[in-house]
Amino acid sequence: MKRFSTSTSTMYEPSSSFREAAAYLSSASSLQQVSTATKLELYGLFKWLTVSPSPNTSRPSIFDMTGRAKWDAWKSTGENYNDGAEGERRYLQIARDLGWTEGTISKPQVGAPEEDEIDWDEEDVPTQSGGVRSGLGPSISVMLKDENDLLPETDTTIHDFAVSGDLNKLMTLLKNNPHLNLNQLDENGYAPLHLASDRGNISVVKFLLTKGADPKVKDSDGMTAHDLAEVAGRVDIVQTLSQTSNPHPEPFR
Amino acid sequence: MSSQPISQSGEIEDVVDTTHDSDGPEESEEGVEVQEIDADAPSSSNKKKKKKKRSKFHKVLDALSGKSEEIPQEIVDKVLEKVKADGGEGSEHADQATVRQALEQMRIMDVVKGKAGIGGVNAKQMGEHKFWATQPVPQLGEGPPLEDGYIEPSKPREEVRQDPYLLPNDFTWTTIDVNDPAQSKEVYDLLSLNYVEDDDATFRFNYSAQFLEWALKPPGYHKEWHIGVRVKANQKLVAFISGVPMTLCVRNHQFVVAEINYLCVHKKLRSRRLAPVLIKEVTRQVHLKGIFQAIYTGGVIIPTPVSTCQYYHRSLNVAKLVDVKFSFVPRNTTLARMIKGNKLPDQLRLPGVREMEEKDVPSVTTLLSRYLERFDMKPIFTQEEVAHQFLIGRGSSESGYTNSWRREGQVTWTYVVEHPETKNITDFFSFYSLPSTIINNAKYPTLEAAYLYYYATDSAFLPGSDEDGILKRRLQELIGDALLVAKKAQFDVFNALTIMDNVPILNDLKFGKGDGLLNFYLYNWRTAPLAGVKDIGNVPPGRGVGVVMV
Numbered sequence: 175m176k177r178f179s180t181s182t183s184t185m186y187e188p189s190s191s192f193r194e195a196a197a198y199l200s201s202a203s204s205l206q207q208v209s210t211a212t213k214l215e216l217y218g219l220f221k222w223l224t225v226s227p228s229p230n231t232s233r234p235s236i237f238d239m240t241g242r243a244k245w246d247a248w249k250s251t252g253e254n255y256n257d258g259a260e261g262e263r264r265y266l267q268i269a270r271d272l273g274w275t276e277g278t279i280s281k282p283q284v285g286a287p288e289e290d291e292i293d294w295d296e297e298d299v300p301t302q303s304g305g306v307r308s309g310l311g312p313s314i315s316v317m318l319k320d321e322n323d324l325l326p327e328t329d330t331t332i333h334d335f336a337v338s339g340d341l342n343k344l345m346t347l348l349k350n351n352p353h354l355n356l357n358q359l360d361e362n363g364y365a366p367l368h369l370a371s372d373r374g375n376i377s378v379v380k381f382l383l384t385k386g387a388d389p390k391v392k393d394s395d396g397m398t399a400h401d402l403a404e405v406a407g408r409v410d411i412v413q414t415l416s417q418t419s420n421p422h423p424e425p426f427r
Numbered sequence: 428m429s430s431q432p433i434s435q436s437g438e439i440e441d442v443v444d445t446t447h448d449s450d451g452p453e454e455s456e457e458g459v460e461v462q463e464i465d466a467d468a469p470s471s472s473n474k475k476k477k478k479k480k481r482s483k484f485h486k487v488l489d490a491l492s493g494k495s496e497e498i499p500q501e502i503v504d505k506v507l508e509k510v511k512a513d514g515g516e517g518s519e520h521a522d523q524a525t526v527r528q529a530l531e532q533m534r535i536m537d538v539v540k541g542k543a544g545i546g547g548v549n550a551k552q553m554g555e556h557k558f559w560a561t562q563p564v565p566q567l568g569e570g571p572p573l574e575d576g577y578i579e580p581s582k583p584r585e586e587v588r589q590d591p592y593l594l595p596n597d598f599t600w601t602t603i604d605v606n607d608p609a610q611s612k613e614v615y616d617l618l619s620l621n622y623v624e625d626d627d628a629t630f631r632f633n634y635s636a637q638f639l640e641w642a643l644k645p646p647g648y649h650k651e652w653h654i655g656v657r658v659k660a661n662q663k664l665v666a667f668i669s670g671v672p673m674t675l676c677v678r679n680h681q682f683v684v685a686e687i688n689y690l691c692v693h694k695k696l697r698s699r700r701l702a703p704v705l706i707k708e709v710t711r712q713v714h715l716k717g718i719f720q721a722i723y724t725g726g727v728i729i730p731t732p733v734s735t736c737q738y739y740h741r742s743l744n745v746a747k748l749v750d751v752k753f754s755f756v757p758r759n760t761t762l763a764r765m766i767k768g769n770k771l772p773d774q775l776r777l778p779g780v781r782e783m784e785e786k787d788v789p790s791v792t793t794l795l796s797r798y799l800e801r802f803d804m805k806p807i808f809t810q811e812e813v814a815h816q817f818l819i820g821r822g823s824s825e826s827g828y829t830n831s832w833r834r835e836g837q838v839t840w841t842y843v844v845e846h847p848e849t850k851n852i853t854d855f856f857s858f859y860s861l862p863s864t865i866i867n868n869a870k871y872p873t874l875e876a877a878y879l880y881y882y883a884t885d886s887a888f889l890p891g892s893d894e895d896g897i898l899k900r901r902l903q904e905l906i907g908d909a910l911l912v913a914k915k916a917q918f919d920v921f922n923a924l925t926i927m928d929n930v931p932i933l934n935d936l937k938f939g940k941g942d943g944l945l946n947f948y949l950y951n952w953r954t955a956p957l958a959g960v961k962d963i964g965n966v967p968p969g970r971g972v973g974v975v976m977v
Contacts, residue, residue: 310668310690310706312976313726314625314632314863315738315922315943317754337758362759372761397763405763407746 186258188223191276195269196220210243212268217244218251219265228252332356336366336382339375348385356387363394371399371415374408379415389415558703563951565731571955575678577719578951587714592704594656600708603653603667605643611636613664614655614689619864621694623726626942629752630863630874637836638861641820642688642977645671646811651712652685656701665693668705670713674807675722675974677954681807685713686976687723687950710950721950724976726943733804733949734959734972736924738941739933741910742769743877744919751865751874753920754939769937775908782821783841783855788814790852791843791883798883802927802973803957803966804947816881817841817857832915839880840912844905854901856882856909858921859977877913879923880975882906887928899931906932925960926972947972 199216221229221244229248234241255261266274329335332354335344348354357365367387370378379399383389389399403411560566563578591600603610615634624631643653648671656666670685687709692701713721728735740754745766748754756762783791792813799805808816818841822834829835837860844854857880862873886892886901893899906923913921923929923938924945947959956963957971 310723310725311623311688312632312724312861313738313943313945314623314630315740315941316625316630316752317740317742317748318940318942319755320757364761368761372763373756393761395764402761402763405766406761 186223186261188258188262191266192223192262194276195266195274198274199269199272208272214243214247215251216265216268218247218249219261219268221248222251222255223258223261223265331360332358332366333360333364333369336368336370336375336378337373339370339373339378341375341377341381344378344381356382356385357391359391359393365391365393365399367391367399368393368397368402371403371408371411372406374406374411376408376410376414379411383414383418389418558706559730562706562730564948565953567730569731572953575680575954576952578953579719581717581719582714584715584717588711592708592711594701594704595699597659598656598665598701599659601655601657601664602651603655603664604650605639605653608636611639614653614667615639617664617667617693618689618691622689622691624866629866631866633862633864633873635836635838635862637820637822637838638859641815641838641859643669643671645673645815646809647672649712649716651715652709654705654709654712656705665696666701666705667691668709670709670721672716672718673722675720675804676807677804677949677952682720682952683718684949685709685718685721687721688976720952722974722976723948723950724945725948726945728946729948731948732946732956733954734926734947734957736926736945736947736959736969736972738943738945739923739925739929739938740941741921741923741936741938742919743771743910743914743921745769747871747919751868751871753874771907771911771914775911776904777844777854777908779845779847779853780842780908781845783817783843783857785814785818787843787852787855788818791817791855794852794855794885795881795883798885798887799881799973801887801970803971804954805973817855820859830915830917832912833917837916840877840909840916841880842908842912844884854882854884854886854905856905858909858913860918861977874920875918877916877918877921878977879906879909879921879929880977882909882927898928902928903932903935906936910936924972924975925969926975927969930967930969945976947974947976 229245231245233245236242251261255264329338329340329343332344332347335341335347356367359365360369364372365387367379367382367389368391370376370382392398393402397405398415400412400415403415565572565578594600603614605611605614615636615638618632618634620631622632622634652670654668655664657664668687668690670687673684673686675682675684687706690702690705692699692705710721713719742748742754742765745754746762749756749762749765756765788810792808792810795808795813817839820838821841822837824834827835829837839857839859841855841857843852845851846853858877859880860875861878862875865871865874882902882905884898884901884905887898889897891897906929910921921938922941923933925933944960947957958964958966958968959972960968962968963971
């Protein structure tokens with residue numbers, strides 16, 4: 175079985191200061207502002223000091239930009255420094271520049287594994303992580319959205335706002351266009367009141383009613399907004415629509 | 428064995444690595460918290476994320492169905508530009524044609540055929556399979572073998588590594604005794620809080636003690652294959668992996684495999700690289716029992732799927748599914764219409780359908796094994812195993828009924844069709860319960876999901892059962908009744924994969940396509956790809972796979 179094998183005899187023993195600095199850097203927020211070049215230098219030094227004087231794998235392909243850059247950094251570190259102590263001094267210097275002071279560790283070192291056949295450093299792990307359906311075992315699936323529903327939302331019509339429940343935008347639309355027909359059926363045969371009732375957007379339902387939308391309008395299946403709300407189990411909307419005795423509180427113009 | 432002080436290197440790498448593909452999961456411990464914050468981000472950004480991911484999914488599907496077109500010129504240009512800027516060996520020779528060619532080679536045109544990888548989508552998994560490169564599994568791009576067979580020969584017991592693999596020194600191995608309620612609870616607590624979630628972290632599988640009892644203790648199970656990792660200091664269980672034995676038939680070979688499942692590492696420890704050592708340790712334990720092949724599944728692509736299948740979902744409680752955002756009301760229809768369209772009949776359709784009993788075990792065993800012969804890969808069940816798979820999980824009536832269709836703690840539902848005159852068992856169906864926790868939902872804490880399990884019908888044995896549509900019609904009635912039982916047992920959704928004979932009946936039974944894929948893997952066994960989401964050669968979709976993994 176292939177694995178990371180490094181002869182311990184040629185390895186440099188980093189000092190405890192180096193460990194501290196490494197621990198500091200592993201969680202230092204200041205590192206986020208640092209240039210890629212510096213990060214690569216740190217990476218190269220770290221690998222050089224803790225793993226081996228030069229990379230022990232073949233150079234990643236030109237399409238693995240990250241891997242290749244890291245590999246190169248590691249390799250050039252080995253060429254730039256004569257011994258581990260020199261490399262470590264450089265590492266500590268960068269760490270100090272980034273706010274590390276000797277004797278401080280930003281967080282406790284959690285259980286350092288001493289030796290193992292497993293290369294804990296590898297990034298090939300079939301780990302699962304929150305929100306990602308990876309790992310071995312079953313995976314979670316939800317209903318796939320229709321391609322058409324994946325298009326960016328471009329809500330512009332009364333119908334769109336009845337679906338989304340965006341009352342403010344609906345009010346603005348009607349303010350700017352007071353003569354829009356509230357009972358207009360869309361290309362699928364639904365009036366805004368149908369859609370708002372079906373999707374459970376009660377504030378839009380109430381608003382449409384005050385503006386004179388007609389609750390008696392039927393969709394292509396012959397259903398009123400009240401019927402849809404009933405089937406969809408929108409108890410509050412069913413109630414609201416049942417209470418609307420006069421379908422035209424404000425005469426429609 | 429190498430001795431290297433490597434405790435910090437993983438974390439350092441994560442921090443140092445700015446050029447890292449941001450699509451990959453965060454792996455530092457800090458990363459976990461970032462994700463948790465993410466989950467609470469404003470809904471607008473969530474929405475955007477969702478769209479991005481869904482459309483990515485469409486790309487995978489396109490790749491799977493061979494719809495991928497040529498690599499766009501802009502990508503070729505961009506890569507060429509980067510290669511030149513990057514310098515390095517070989518870049519001076521890079522031109523449009525070589526870049527295009529390399530990109531073509533890199534992308535997975537057709538995972539199902541096992542010929543290549545998947546375009547861009549799982550790039551992380553694709554390029555970085557160093558662990559799997561060390562394992563006896565077919566490597567990506569290897570192509571179908573000339574002959575089926577093992578990759579690594581079996582070893583005598585004494586040549587198998589005798590000592591457990593080493594863990595980081597603050598962890599320790601443990602064998603989980605599933606018979607001990609306390610340990611069983613530890614496992615389902617670990618799984619329920621840390622196991623697989625969907626892309627948007629809305630749903631997480633919620634295992635029960637009864638489920639584990641059913642899934643982890645089939646006849647002939649080995650307690651050594653239920654492996655946990657504890658923190659030495661406080662004995663907390665932080666990782667788990669399991670195997671159970673199964674006799675599998677893959678094309679014309681039959682052998683015992685370990686069914687590997689429930690690999691789970693505590694969220695806080697995902698940076699500790701525990702997964703590979705868990706896999707190695709369970710492999711070692713399997714080897715110690717003289718077994719050298721395994722079957723497992725996963726939502727991601729690793730080297731190399733033997734089949735890729737897709738989830739389908741049949742809505743039973745449409746309003747709830749929409750409310751919890753499991754499904755959506757398309758713009759051109761109404762929830763009311765969807766509810767009406769998904770209505771099921773009041774009565775079971777097949778005459779003679781009843782719940783399976785002990786006395787049915789021999790007939791069900793015979794019927795199922797004959798039925799499964801029709802698929803390229805299938806389990807071989809003994810009567811004892813059939814009794815376990817289909818009866819042990821039915822719950823006990825002593826502990827009471829939730830309603831007349833669901834007992835307390837019921838995990839599996841199995842119904843047979845008894846011929847009214849001959850009294851022969853002509854058909855049977857089964858499904859199991861695997862609910863999901865709906866994360867941060869007070870109104871609906873749980874999504875009740877039923878999963879189609881094994882079924883069989885003797886209609887398949889009639890001459891012309893395919894050509895004349897006899898099989899399809901019968902299965903529509905059979906699985907239609909399964910849907911009704913699930914509805915009456917108060918399930919919200921009924922899930923099925925594109926395996927067995929499912930594909931032709933999914934549309935008519937009003938299943939909708941899911942956004943999840945499930946890949947099937949064989950460890951230490953080579954065989955040509957099996958028909959799953961799409962047909963292969965003259966094998967129709969689904970008929971390559973006759974094994975259901977729970």
